[in-house]
Amino acid sequence: MSGMKKKSSLLAMVVSTSLLVMTACSGNNATNNASSAPASSAAPASSQAAASSPAADASAGTSDYPELPRDPITLKVFIGGSDANKGIWNTSIGKVIQEKFGITLDFITGDDVKEKTMIAGGDLPDVITTGGSVSALVDSLIQGGQVIQLDDLIDKYGPNIKKNTPQALEIMKASASNNTGKLYFLPVRVNKAASSPVPLKSALAGFYTRWDLYKAIGAPAMTNEDDFLKVNKEMQDKFPTTKDGKKTYAFSAWAADPFPYIISYPFSMGYNNWTANTSISATTGEVVDNYIAKDGVFWNGIKFFNKAYRMGLFDPEGFTQKIEQYIAKLNSGQVFNSAASFWMGGNDLVTNTGNANAELLQLPGPFPGYMALYPKDAPGGNLLGPARAITKANKYPERTMELFNYLSGDEGGRLLFTGVKGVDWDVVDGKPQLIGKMANTTDPGYNDYLTSVGTEKLNKLSNLHEAWTAEDGYPLDLKLVIDPATVTPAEKELAQQFGADLYPGQVYDKLVKDGKAVTDSKYFAFTAFVKQMSEPNQQIMVKADQYFLANVAKFIMAKDDAAFDAARNKAVDDFLAMGVDKAYAEFHKLIDDAKAFVKENNLE
Amino acid sequence: MLSKKNRIGWKYFLIAMPFMIYVIAFYFVPLFGWIYSFYNYNPALSFSQLKFVGFDNFMKMYNERSEIYRVLKNTLAMSFLLILVTPLPLIAAIMMNEIRHNKYKRFIQTVTTLPNFISWIVVFALAFAVFSSDGLYYTLLKNLHLDVPVIGLLGNNGAAWFFQAGLYVWKTIGWTMIIYMAAIAGIDSEQYEAARIDGAGKFGLMRHITIPGLAPTFFVLLLLQISNLLNNGFDQYFVFYNSLVADKLDVLDFYIYKVGWAVSDYSYATVLGMVKSLLGIALLFSVNYLSKKTKGESIL
Numbered sequence: 074m075s076g077m078k079k080k081s082s083l084l085a086m087v088v089s090t091s092l093l094v095m096t097a098c099s100g101n102n103a104t105n106n107a108s109s110a111p112a113s114s115a116a117p118a119s120s121q122a123a124a125s126s127p128a129a130d131a132s133a134g135t136s137d138y139p140e141l142p143r144d145p146i147t148l149k150v151f152i153g154g155s156d157a158n159k160g161i162w163n164t165s166i167g168k169v170i171q172e173k174f175g176i177t178l179d180f181i182t183g184d185d186v187k188e189k190t191m192i193a194g195g196d197l198p199d200v201i202t203t204g205g206s207v208s209a210l211v212d213s214l215i216q217g218g219q220v221i222q223l224d225d226l227i228d229k230y231g232p233n234i235k236k237n238t239p240q241a242l243e244i245m246k247a248s249a250s251n252n253t254g255k256l257y258f259l260p261v262r263v264n265k266a267a268s269s270p271v272p273l274k275s276a277l278a279g280f281y282t283r284w285d286l287y288k289a290i291g292a293p294a295m296t297n298e299d300d301f302l303k304v305n306k307e308m309q310d311k312f313p314t315t316k317d318g319k320k321t322y323a324f325s326a327w328a329a330d331p332f333p334y335i336i337s338y339p340f341s342m343g344y345n346n347w348t349a350n351t352s353i354s355a356t357t358g359e360v361v362d363n364y365i366a367k368d369g370v371f372w373n374g375i376k377f378f379n380k381a382y383r384m385g386l387f388d389p390e391g392f393t394q395k396i397e398q399y400i401a402k403l404n405s406g407q408v409f410n411s412a413a414s415f416w417m418g419g420n421d422l423v424t425n426t427g428n429a430n431a432e433l434l435q436l437p438g439p440f441p442g443y444m445a446l447y448p449k450d451a452p453g454g455n456l457l458g459p460a461r462a463i464t465k466a467n468k469y470p471e472r473t474m475e476l477f478n479y480l481s482g483d484e485g486g487r488l489l490f491t492g493v494k495g496v497d498w499d500v501v502d503g504k505p506q507l508i509g510k511m512a513n514t515t516d517p518g519y520n521d522y523l524t525s526v527g528t529e530k531l532n533k534l535s536n537l538h539e540a541w542t543a544e545d546g547y548p549l550d551l552k553l554v555i556d557p558a559t560v561t562p563a564e565k566e567l568a569q570q571f572g573a574d575l576y577p578g579q580v581y582d583k584l585v586k587d588g589k590a591v592t593d594s595k596y597f598a599f600t601a602f603v604k605q606m607s608e609p610n611q612q613i614m615v616k617a618d619q620y621f622l623a624n625v626a627k628f629i630m631a632k633d634d635a636a637f638d639a640a641r642n643k644a645v646d647d648f649l650a651m652g653v654d655k656a657y658a659e660f661h662k663l664i665d666d667a668k669a670f671v672k673e674n675n676l677e
Numbered sequence: 678m679l680s681k682k683n684r685i686g687w688k689y690f691l692i693a694m695p696f697m698i699y700v701i702a703f704y705f706v707p708l709f710g711w712i713y714s715f716y717n718y719n720p721a722l723s724f725s726q727l728k729f730v731g732f733d734n735f736m737k738m739y740n741e742r743s744e745i746y747r748v749l750k751n752t753l754a755m756s757f758l759l760i761l762v763t764p765l766p767l768i769a770a771i772m773m774n775e776i777r778h779n780k781y782k783r784f785i786q787t788v789t790t791l792p793n794f795i796s797w798i799v800v801f802a803l804a805f806a807v808f809s810s811d812g813l814y815y816t817l818l819k820n821l822h823l824d825v826p827v828i829g830l831l832g833n834n835g836a837a838w839f840f841q842a843g844l845y846v847w848k849t850i851g852w853t854m855i856i857y858m859a860a861i862a863g864i865d866s867e868q869y870e871a872a873r874i875d876g877a878g879k880f881g882l883m884r885h886i887t888i889p890g891l892a893p894t895f896f897v898l899l900l901l902q903i904s905n906l907l908n909n910g911f912d913q914y915f916v917f918y919n920s921l922v923a924d925k926l927d928v929l930d931f932y933i934y935k936v937g938w939a940v941s942d943y944s945y946a947t948v949l950g951m952v953k954s955l956l957g958i959a960l961l962f963s964v965n966y967l968s969k970k971t972k973g974e975s976i977l
Contacts (some may be wrong), residue, residue, distance in 0.1 A: 216726065326922065
């Protein structure tokens with residue numbers, strides 16, 4: 074029972090973090106949503122062992138800095154997300170940080186509403202992280218003196234940050250400085266593409282379909298979305314109930330969140346979700362105004378779900394249930410498609426279905442998009458979704474910056490993403506490798522162990538992406554190195570069915586290289602320099618979200634094409650009456666400005 | 678030296694002091710926040726940095742009157758439904774009073790009072806477990822070979838108001854019943870004795886003693902309920918709100934939350950909250966005045 078509880082809280086944390094990364098990216102570079110990136114197991118051996126102290130790490134990187142006190146202090150950090158990380162960070166990683174720096178991290182969790190309340194009440198923690206609607210407050214936070222300027226601190230205590238993420242700092246100075254040109258916010262998940270990228274185990278988001286059921290109906294070839302719907306119909310007809318008699322559905326969703334509608338279909342079609350209710354083409358950089366482009370990828374996605382509903386494939390409870398119930402249905406085998414790679418069913422699905430090859434995987438064929446398939450350039454990281462700032466309430470800004478700097482270097486980054494050296498990983502035969510319990514991914518207590526170490530998804534403390542290639546040639550997160558022993562039966566079956574040998578990413582990689590599919594490895598520099606829309610237009614966009622969420626059932630439940638068109642047209646008219654077109658016009662003007670800025674400064 | 682009378686007065690004053698401080702701190706001090714309705718509030722800025730916008734936010738209410746009308750319609754519909762069910766706790770209390778078996782009575786009382794302490798998010802989880810298409814209720818219907826709707830009660834637009842009213846009654850009836858039980862206990866037992874001597878049976882006692890004895894309490898609660906016509910609360914609607922019932926559950930409190938915290942238009946949300954409070958006070962005084970005139974009973 075407690076194990077289940079822990080698993081579900083871990084899942085909730087993974088989901089909420091992923092949601093934050095994917096949907097709360099204000100001004101986010103749409104091309105930097107990769108959640109992970111493997112390195113080839115044949116990557117070069119370690120050139121040198123990681124340095125053993127923060128100062129040594131810094132000196133190995135760039136320069137020394139004055140020694141700071143090590144007396145015990147506690148830093149309150151608004152980390153957001155689920156309560157899984159709430160309170161004193163009493164994990165193996167947290168303890169190493171305590172020993173090295175004398176810093177105890179006390180995490181405050183919650184949503185942007187809680188954070189805004191804290192800001193409004195003057196109850197500032199030592200560090201805040203932007204995300205959701207707090208990203209819209211960056212200029213006001215600077216104007217109100219709530220966050221401190223970081224330029225001098227970076228000069229003194231941030232050699233790793235300066236060395237590894239220089240462009241990110243320039244981007245932040247240009248786009249999140251209240252036009253002062255100074256640095257106030259530090260981004261997270263800065264990454265660089267490898268010269269010869271190795272594909273991930275899977276892509277990031279789209280439609281992840283039950284492999285075992287697809288195989289059970291003969292794995293018919295698919296070339297378009299109608300084929301995909303037919304295959305789902307066939308699967309649902311053949312498996313109309315779960316083992317315990319519950320009705321199955323091919324697709325589902327959850328209430329009060331645009332995620333199900335702005336992710337699966339657009340990503341499958343080669344678009345990323347972007348800020349200001351837009352989607353951006355991964356290949357051309359074309360920006361689609363979701364709510365008012367009647368034939369754009371967003372409304373096409375809604376139409377896809379409408380078709381699914383009319384075929385009896387869409388779970389009507391997708392409009393009423395919460396995300397927890399949606400995930401429970403995926404894991405029990407009641408719903409056949411998930412929206413992203415972080416909902417693949419796992420051990421729960423295998424146990425509940427009794428099928429060893431039950432897993433939710435992206436099926437090759439019906440859709441062209443395999444997003445975030447490779448480690449890719451993200452020089453601005455996640456921009457403001459989220460970024461960190463040191464507040465005026467922080468009595469130890471130097472020590473805070475020293476910690477951020479440490480975690481943004483090879484040694485600290487590896488600690489943060491992989492665990493403790495000598496316990497969770499070590500250099501064996503000249504290569505950094507997982508050891509001990511961290512290496513035993515099939516152990517039933519593995520997830521609990523990850524929680525006790527503190528590695529999972531707490532990626533808001535470093536400037537670097539977990540897939541960042543360290544100087545030893547391996548990613549900071551060694552768990553990303555693909556180990557054949559951890560490839561599941563379903564992943565292997567899919568790979569072999571489609572002509573690869575080990576894992577699905579290899580199949581998608583081949584499709585991309587053959588020009589039959591697309592991914593988002595191209596970096597559009599302008600996306601990093603788009604400034605915030607005016608406050609009234611931001612409010613209009615949120616109202617448009619509210620309107621969409623209140624009416625989405627009407628669109629998807631439309632009884633035929635004509636009814637769908639009528640419902641969509643009325644919605645677009647209502648959006649126009651709200652002034653959404655004017656908000657989009659302002660956003661496109663900001664995009665043009667950003668493109669001009671990029672051109673003038675040779676930042677392409 | 679204080680006189681005895683004054684000493685007693687001071688004693689009572691000191692006893693009341695913590696509660697007065699509580700009321701002033703949490704009910705009157707926040708009223709200063711109404712000033713933000715004249716500014717463009719931003720949580721990251723200090724008051725001196727805010728931009729004064731005069732009555733712009735009040736004009737917005739007029740400009741968005743169709744939205745306000747839609748939300749008010751839902752608010753009033755829910756409130757009237759809840760006023761209609763006001764007698765239920767009274768009836769339940771009278772029935773409870775007739776139970777002679779003390780253990781059974783306490784058991785019923787505990788079971789009916791318990792939901793009052795359950796948060797609405799837990800109520801949602803329970804409602805989902807019972808009324809979702811795979812829930813207890815529809816499984817029962819299936820087992821009885823009865824028709825099962827595709828969409829359960831949580832997404833039934835036609836039944837949304839009644840379903841929410843039902844949940845509200847389930848959650849609050851036991852708690853409100855306690856007030857009536859206390860009022861019944863306060864009725865002089867000699868009145869019952871006299872009525873019995875006059876030949877009154879069980880129903881006669883209820884009709885001539887218990888119900889008239891409870892009338893003042895009932896009217897006080899009814900007046901308070903009417904003065905709360907615009908206050909449906911927020912959390913119930915927040916958790917049960919979804920696309921299928923959105924046009925029925927968008928009540929004023931939830932709408933103000935969305936305007937304030939989702940849209941980040943704090944100043945306009947303040948205006949809406951202010952107007953709601955003022956209308957609530959006006960309603961309270963109106964019904965109090967009417968009650969005084971017609972029944973001679975009032976709470977103010």
